Amino acid sequence: IGSRRRETCRGDTWDCRPPDVVVWPRSVEEVSALAKICHRHRLPIVPFGTGTGLEGGVGAVKGGVCFSLRKMDRVLDLHQEDFDVTVEPGVTRKALNSYLRDTGLWFPVDPGADASLCGMAATSASGTNAVRYGTMRENVLNLEVVLADGTVLHTAGEGRRPRKTSAGYNLTNLFVGSEGTLGVLTKATLRLYGIPELMVSTVCSFPSVQAAVDSTVQVLQAGIPIARIEFLDDVMMDACNRFSGLSYAVSPTLFLEFHGSEKSLEEQVTITEDITRGNGGSDFSWAQDAETRGQLWKARHDAWYAALALRPGCKAYATDVCVPISLLPHIIVETKKDLTENRLTGPIAGHVGDGNFHCLMVLDPDDPDEVQRVHQFTERLARRALSLNGTCTGEHGVGLGKRALLQEEVGPLAIDVMRRLKATLDPENLMNPGKIL
Amino acid sequence: IGSRRRETCRGDTWDCRPPDVVVWPRSVEEVSALAKICHRHRLPIVPFGTGTGLEGGVGAVKGGVCFSLRKMDRVLDLHQEDFDVTVEPGVTRKALNSYLRDTGLWFPVDPGADASLCGMAATSASGTNAVRYGTMRENVLNLEVVLADGTVLHTAGEGRRPRKTSAGYNLTNLFVGSEGTLGVLTKATLRLYGIPELMVSTVCSFPSVQAAVDSTVQVLQAGIPIARIEFLDDVMMDACNRFSGLSYAVSPTLFLEFHGSEKSLEEQVTITEDITRGNGGSDFSWAQDAETRGQLWKARHDAWYAALALRPGCKAYATDVCVPISLLPHIIVETKKDLTENRLTGPIAGHVGDGNFHCLMVLDPDDPDEVQRVHQFTERLARRALSLNGTCTGEHGVGLGKRALLQEEVGPLAIDVMRRLKATLDPENLMNPGKIL
Ligand SMILES: Cc1cc2nc3c(=O)[nH]c(=O)nc-3n(C[C@H](O)[C@H](O)[C@H](O)COP(=O)(O)OP(=O)(O)OC[C@H]3O[C@@H](n4cnc5c(N)ncnc54)[C@H](O)[C@@H]3O)c2cc1C
Ligand SMILES: Cc1cc2nc3c(=O)[nH]c(=O)nc-3n(C[C@H](O)[C@H](O)[C@H](O)COP(=O)(O)OP(=O)(O)OC[C@H]3O[C@@H](n4cnc5c(N)ncnc54)[C@H](O)[C@@H]3O)c2cc1C
Numbered sequence: 001i002g003s004r005r006r007e008t009c010r011g012d013t014w015d016c017r018p019p020d021v022v023v024w025p026r027s028v029e030e031v032s033a034l035a036k037i038c039h040r041h042r043l044p045i046v047p048f049g050t051g052t053g054l055e056g057g058v059g060a061v062k063g064g065v066c067f068s069l070r071k072m073d074r075v076l077d078l079h080q081e082d083f084d085v086t087v088e089p090g091v092t093r094k095a096l097n098s099y100l101r102d103t104g105l106w107f108p109v110d111p112g113a114d115a116s117l118c119g120m121a122a123t124s125a126s127g128t129n130a131v132r133y134g135t136m137r138e139n140v141l142n143l144e145v146v147l148a149d150g151t152v153l154h155t156a157g158e159g160r161r162p163r164k165t166s167a168g169y170n171l172t173n174l175f176v177g178s179e180g181t182l183g184v185l186t187k188a189t190l191r192l193y194g195i196p197e198l199m200v201s202t203v204c205s206f207p208s209v210q211a212a213v214d215s216t217v218q219v220l221q222a223g224i225p226i227a228r229i230e231f232l233d234d235v236m237m238d239a240c241n242r243f244s245g246l247s248y249a250v251s252p253t254l255f256l257e258f259h260g261s262e263k264s265l266e267e268q269v270t271i272t273e274d275i276t277r278g279n280g281g282s283d284f285s286w287a288q289d290a291e292t293r294g295q296l297w298k299a300r301h302d303a304w305y306a307a308l309a310l311r312p313g314c315k316a317y318a319t320d321v322c323v324p325i326s327l328l329p330h331i332i333v334e335t336k337k338d339l340t341e342n343r344l345t346g347p348i349a350g351h352v353g354d355g356n357f358h359c360l361m362v363l364d365p366d367d368p369d370e371v372q373r374v375h376q377f378t379e380r381l382a383r384r385a386l387s388l389n390g391t392c393t394g395e396h397g398v399g400l401g402k403r404a405l406l407q408e409e410v411g412p413l414a415i416d417v418m419r420r421l422k423a424t425l426d427p428e429n430l431m432n433p434g435k436i437l
Numbered sequence: 438i439g440s441r442r443r444e445t446c447r448g449d450t451w452d453c454r455p456p457d458v459v460v461w462p463r464s465v466e467e468v469s470a471l472a473k474i475c476h477r478h479r480l481p482i483v484p485f486g487t488g489t490g491l492e493g494g495v496g497a498v499k500g501g502v503c504f505s506l507r508k509m510d511r512v513l514d515l516h517q518e519d520f521d522v523t524v525e526p527g528v529t530r531k532a533l534n535s536y537l538r539d540t541g542l543w544f545p546v547d548p549g550a551d552a553s554l555c556g557m558a559a560t561s562a563s564g565t566n567a568v569r570y571g572t573m574r575e576n577v578l579n580l581e582v583v584l585a586d587g588t589v590l591h592t593a594g595e596g597r598r599p600r601k602t603s604a605g606y607n608l609t610n611l612f613v614g615s616e617g618t619l620g621v622l623t624k625a626t627l628r629l630y631g632i633p634e635l636m637v638s639t640v641c642s643f644p645s646v647q648a649a650v651d652s653t654v655q656v657l658q659a660g661i662p663i664a665r666i667e668f669l670d671d672v673m674m675d676a677c678n679r680f681s682g683l684s685y686a687v688s689p690t691l692f693l694e695f696h697g698s699e700k701s702l703e704e705q706v707t708i709t710e711d712i713t714r715g716n717g718g719s720d721f722s723w724a725q726d727a728e729t730r731g732q733l734w735k736a737r738h739d740a741w742y743a744a745l746a747l748r749p750g751c752k753a754y755a756t757d758v759c760v761p762i763s764l765l766p767h768i769i770v771e772t773k774k775d776l777t778e779n780r781l782t783g784p785i786a787g788h789v790g791d792g793n794f795h796c797l798m799v800l801d802p803d804d805p806d807e808v809q810r811v812h813q814f815t816e817r818l819a820r821r822a823l824s825l826n827g828t829c830t831g832e833h834g835v836g837l838g839k840r841a842l843l844q845e846e847v848g849p850l851a852i853d854v855m856r857r858l859k860a861t862l863d864p865e866n867l868m869n870p871g872k873i874l
Contacts, residue, residue: 081654081763082792104658124603135601137610138575153854157828157847162759163791164572165828166561166614168835168843168873169855173574173610177603194660217518221541223631225662264701322599326518354600355519391594391602398605406605410594417590417862418606424861425854436605 019046019060024071028144028152028186031067035184036150038065044433045148047180049119050092052111054318055399057123057179061434067184069118075099076187084141084161086189089118096190105192108133108227111395112301118185123397124177128300131220131353132227132259133193135395136176143175144187148426153183161189174421179397180432182425196259199227200269201293202284204256204276205249209233209336211279212252213329216352218275220325224268228257229353230300233336236307236347236360240299243306248299249282254352255300256284257293303349307360310345315365319346319378321385322356322394331384332357338380342373356394379405398436406436456483456497461508465581465589465623468504472621473587475502481870482585484617486556487529489548491755492836494560494616498871504621506555512536513624521578521598523626526555533627542629545570545664548832549738555622560834561614565737568657568790569664569696570630572832573613580612581624585863590620598626611858616834617869619862633696636664637706638730639721641693641713642686646670646773648716649689650766653789655712657762661705665694666790667737670773673744673784673797677736680743685736686719691789692737694730740786744797747782752802756783756815758822759793759831768825769794772818779810793831816842835873843873 020043025031038045044064051058060066073090080103087096094114096107111120111127119125121143126135133139141163142156154160155171175182206212216229231254232240238250254276258268273284287293299306308316323331332348339346339359350357359381363374382392382405392398392405407415419437422429457480462468475482481501488495497503510527517540524533531551533544548557548564556562558580563572570576578600579593591597592608612619643649653666668691669677675687691713695705710721724730736743745753760768769785776783776796787794796818800811819829819842829835829842844852856874859866 079761079763081658082761083657084761124607126601130601134575137601137607138571151850153850154848155851157823157851159826160828160846161761161826162793162828162831163762164563164567164574164759164793164831166757166830166832166834167828167839167846168614168851169619169858170561170574170610170614171847171851171854173607174858177605177607182606194658196660220520221518221631223633261704263704267698267700320603322601324516324519324521324598325600326516356599356601386594389596389598391597391599391604393603394599394601395603397603402604409597409604410608411591413588413590414592414594414605414608417608420861421606421611421858424857 017059017061019066020063022066022068024068026071028146031146031184031186032150032152034067035146035148038430039149042428042430044430045184046432047122047184049089049116049122050114052113052115053119053123053399054396055401057397057399057432057435059400061400069116072186080105082161083192084189085192086187087117088187089116089185092116093120100192104195106195107190108193109136109139117190118188121176121185121188122179124395126351126354126395128228128230128351130351131229132225137173139191140172140176140188141191142189143172143185145175145183146186147183148428148430177397179399179435181422181435182431197261198265199257199259199293200265201255201257201287201296203248203253203296204284205251205253205282207251207280209252209332210329211281212254213332213352215254215276215279215281217325219272220353222271222275224271226256226268226353227259228255230255231350231352231357232300232303233348236303236349239306239310239347240303243309244299244302246299255296304360307347307362311362314362317361317363317374318358318396319361319381320356320358320393320396321381321390322354323385323388323390325355327388328352328355331388334384335359335381338377342377344373344377354394355390400435403437454496454498456503457500459503459505461505463508465583468583468621468623469587469589471504472583472585475867476586479865479867481867482621483869484559484621486526486553486559487551489550489552490556490560490836491833492838494834494836494872496837498837506553509623517542519598520629521626522629523624524554525624526553526622529553530557537629541632543632544627545630546573546576554627555625558613558622558625559616561832563788563791563832565665565667565788567788568666569662574610576628577609577613577625578628579626580609580622582612582620583623584620585865585867614834616836616872618859618872619868634698635702636694636696636730637702638692638694638724638733640685640690640733641718641721642688642690644688644717646689646769647766648718649691650769650789652691652713652716652718654762656709657790659708659712661708663693663705663790664696665692667692668787668789668794669737669740670785673740673786676743676747676784677740680746681736681739683736692733741797744784744799748799751799754798754800754811755795755833756798756818757793757795757830757833758818758827759791760822760825760827762792764825765789765792768821771821772796775814775817779814781810781814791831792827837872840874
């Protein structure tokens, strides 16, 4: 249990809530049998994927039983011609993609961390590729779910995998994003995509946040099917340079990736370069072969660790607001001012093509004043996003820390509806209690 | 009421169930006030968009009050830079697109009929463009809903329109596809897309169903971002030729459309032509300017009327199964055999890029034997789709006629969960009773 205890803490900056017991079921039958025991004894059930969630979702705030799903790690039912696959809940994004390596297919949703695909479904995750390929909401076709009483639900019917359906209520998307509060996901049927003929990545730095974000908006308006468009601010670039021994300009920067055939890439890149130059962007630095692209994206994916390395011994917490894209420059500029005024370390990295960005708050957990300032800052930031018709969480979920903000975001009736749905499916409040609502 | 009576019947082949009263509210406040009256008096509420639904969804099987929403027809809150717009429930697809004409934006989901956008949300509609742009599930960002008790819910929070969110349960997609059984949709916030630089349409005929569908699968596998890929069988082509005075080959045919820049179109078309030729397809006949494209698609969109014209005085009913694409040739071939064996008129048209196709059953409603044969045929067809891991309805919804099939499709526990959700949101069963469940 000792080592699990650490794991269940990973995502939760503020507190560590170990469960009373951890179980490692190997099959849906075992999950169901265990859930029935928990149900009989009124024990909370806390599903655990890979523990990379950032909102304390796996904290056992009411004790109970942690269902670690990593021993259920088989890839089932790959249908190459139909672009779909079914996975058990312990299969991670990287494991699936290496399984798929020789098929010409891949699963593009990429939260950076090597998260479990069912954990990703549970948090409605997205990440760098969502601007092109959508989030988990758009890419889950069916789910097998063990409900609080141990019964086994197939959200779209057992084994069904049509690419679209209008058959009754969309139960699949009720469970996507439910953060373990409605049931344990024990299987997910996912959409796959053909691996593009070519992928090219580039980095481009800008004189200002406005210039970088204006470029993003214009790229989208030009209808360029950009695969990734990621923003890093000057502070984040500085941190990445230090952490990874790089020498990028310390200014607002876009990391971009284009997918397609040679001709289509040429065109996408030409138009994009026109746009970025028009906004005072630097020349592109390129990466085409898998290795160089890997290095380039490693810098982006290591942003979290680079931020942490700014202040050794500190902890990090990522904010996650998302606003309509035209409002991004405004909110990012305001937010950077807020950070400076409040003497906070919060390098910014964002999936700006979706209007989503993170301040990676690095703080000393033993400094109550700083903890307090970070807390107030994150609330101000979330309210700023709400005042711009945005959301307090674009992809990390509500978990423990954003329950009050969720209420402000959706209003009392929507909260009431969510509570009623929860009570309908889990009347004893055994499934991951204390989360979301 | 006389003329409304006809309207409420349009979608329902088998039966006509007029409501006791029709109301034409002009605002959400009026919808809410009227719903409260219905709630107090336990009167069923039947939402009515444009009545183009094909599953008898607007039939008032328990009488009650039909809420016709066509007087709420304003386009609200267009945000060009953010690619979103909010519409009242009387706004139709065509009305929105003409409103958008000068903005460079459009809303692509296209069920052929000029349906209301909230009606399309209610049925989880899709149509010809879904293979590229998704269905209503992927394109609704937020909904305003009047619940059975007259309270007004905003599924993602009032006014919110981030492109993605992980904020609590996905209420938006619970109401998308709910066919009026959970509430009256009084506003929808939709995703918009940039109008592509160029659109080119073509028609290509094939020696066999297998050849046409194999081409479809290969086009998708080649990663071509095809905008439309529609299949019409020989019987359907013959009907279209007769109805619209055309002279297409009477054989299995694909109607295709490509969207993009000149270069990207060139490439898409070249690869597609290679694929279709490899499968014995004819040379492409082309349409590029809006008018010629319009004519070409008119033939496709008139398929319903062309089918009806095969037997004047008869009625039509469209089946709507959807299967994994690799199984399409098999099911279409089997289904054509079944049609012939049972002496039924059922030309086939389908959104084959999604694995979805319709038999447009033309039948004499006064011939009980034929009615019976059609009924048995549609059940066999649905079960054939279910046996291939598909769905009995890809886009039309369950309505009245497919309730038993829905049970077979999703199983008793999913039905029970759907029933519990319905009971939670509409405990008196006032919202469009008798549909879906
Ligand atoms: C460095 C780093 C970068 C990240 N970047 C991104 C990003 O760009 N985009 C993004 O979306 N996220 C990002 N994340 C967050 C995280 O990777 C995602 O939230 C991921 O989806 C969590 O998956 P997991 O398997 O680790 O879930 P866990 O952390 O194990 O659990 C998360 C929540 O889901 C529930 N859950 C997990 N598995 C199941 C299941 N099988 N059934 C029911 N409920 C379950 C848990 O109870 C918990 O509430 C990042 C995390 C890190 C550490
Ligand atoms: C020729 C023809 C071709 C078609 N092709 C396609 C196709 O390719 N793809 C496709 O998906 N569909 C197709 N359809 C079906 C139809 O157009 C769609 O089902 C459409 O979404 C119905 O919209 P409507 O506004 O007409 O809804 P209605 O027919 O008025 O209602 C349909 C259902 O939705 C409910 N509803 C309507 N408005 C609301 C509201 N505001 N709030 C709550 N509930 C509401 C009704 O109660 C009913 O249950 C076609 C129809 C025709 C006639």
